[in-house]
Amino acid sequence: MTKLLITEITRMGPALCVIGLQREKETIQSVRPVPSSANGWMYFPHERGEVLECSLVPFPAVKPHVEDRVSTQGFRKAAVIPETEIVTWLRKAEISSSLSGLFGCAVHENKKGSGLNVMPGEAQRSICGCDTQNIRLELCANELRATLVLSSGEVLRDLPVVDHNWRGFVEKALGPERGANRLGRLERFLNSQFHYKILSCPHHFIRLGLTRPYHDVCWLMLDTLFPLPKPEWLEEF
């Protein structure tokens, strides 16, 4: 049995993607449990911070998604750790302070529009943590996007935000039960309190991921943003 600390749950379309950390001798490495017949989960009943016992089988994954492991049995919750501790473990896993170090290859800008991508054959992994100097979230034509600056000073623009918790928070903020002018209120929050809450948080941390190859390239996305949004923040705007 493998012990897996669930560190991120991302959402693209209807499917959830789950990533966790496992100890491999002296190293902490990211692992992506996948069902035997798909890349994502239509239902995943666990939360971040849960330590799950599971059975994972390595298989020759196609680069750059070398972290994929097939889950052959169900998950059994063994423990739960707090958010701050998740980040402590994430900092011991894959991490980079520069753009080229994120996935071990050159990162290219979209020649036609926005976003950044890598060549699937060049990337050495599909997930990596990073420290950031600044971050901004915005709703661009109903799409949640992040722009951030790494500690190296390099800027990454228009990354799709696929963090399940953050997407859920934004959806709740825009829910009809929230009353009038919901969009304007959310935008004000993202431009003001959000900034303070995130950057002043001692366990602020970000993990970036790569999409599966699409039109011959893998797109960068923001997988995880710590701190996770708190339900009470919705009362502030």
Added chain:
Amino acid sequence: MAAPSSSLKSQDPWVQLVEECFRREAGASEPIPNETVDLIQAGILDSMAWVGFLRSVETASGVSDLGGALNDQPASLAAVLSALRDSKGRASPNSDAITEDVRISSGRLTVITGSSLALGSKVVPSEEVDRAFGMPSGKLRHRAGIESLAYAAEGESELTLGARAAEEALRGASCGAHELDWIIATSETHHNYPSLAAQLHSRLLVRENCGALDVGGACLGLLNALAAANALIGSGSARKIVVVTADVHSRTLTPGRVAGEFGGLFGDGATAFLLHAANGGESNFGYRLGEFLFGCAGQYAAAIQVSDDLEGGLAVQFDGDALSRAAIARLEKIISALELRSGIPRGEVGYFATHQPNPRLLTLLAKQSGVSPEAFSPICRTSGNLGSSMCAAALHSALQSASQLLVGERKPIFLASLGPGLLFGGSWLTPT
């Protein structure tokens, strides 16, 4: 990339712009969908491409934060067009007629009527530079395509070269120094005080109430200076301005201070351009300035960084390969944006006055852009990279070539340059 399609049926410049941006994102063969179709729901664009498409429209139209205006709206062309039309008072589409209407109503147009180039007078074969930097002989020639470098001779400096260029530009346009309202200078190597603009003010003996302004941006300096001059003239607060670029790298990027793969690329030179408010009846040679686009692609910030170190030397971080890739990709992107913003297809452009990191990359840029290499004047082959004076030297060369042509044969000029950051900017000029 192909030039904007000439088969666009609509005469509405907003529709043309949106359709062109859509084709660039979705592919040239993708039919233009009905305006009201939700592009994401219909599976025509995914969310990544939808945002990419909007960013492309923002760049091409000059309308910022289009994405914000489209929240709570369907992902349709109709919604994009509506948001663009709502912002019509703030920006102009890519129609010469409308662009000019807006600019005339908001201010005066700017015309370049004179230019000059003053290179360092010492011509040094690149093999000699190879040896000085301890590199194998022939490296600069074969790797970068640089045959020789223009170095400042004894007694030459940013000030003397800049003053010489300014005096020649004024003389060529029959303009006295006392007629100038502003001197705008840019240099990536002059860090002394009084500033370069202030020293030029004294050297050229302009009126005391002529302004002197220094702008930065390194290799983007010319574009920044032209934009500042254009704004001063457009606002009516100035009629005649000289823009001067001047760079002497050979005394800063020296062997022992920086690696030859970086320092060996640079030469010395200066340029000057005389700009004045168009009076509508120019009889002399001139090129009218178009709009400007600027930005900063911060993902490339680490590719080149230069700072003073504690020992008085230079700390240079230079990833040549990454910078080369970024430079070509970004310059090509600027050219595409200029096409859309100006409505001038690249095939109708006479000259491309771009930054020239080195001749090899210039050839690559011509190839990537799908335009003739002859539309680029490879000044850097015999002078080296001139920093803020590089794009300027290419512009001077383009203006010189155009001046040899009959009025009706003169074609537009595209300007595109880059600076560390990665700053980028572009503009275009059309013959008067």
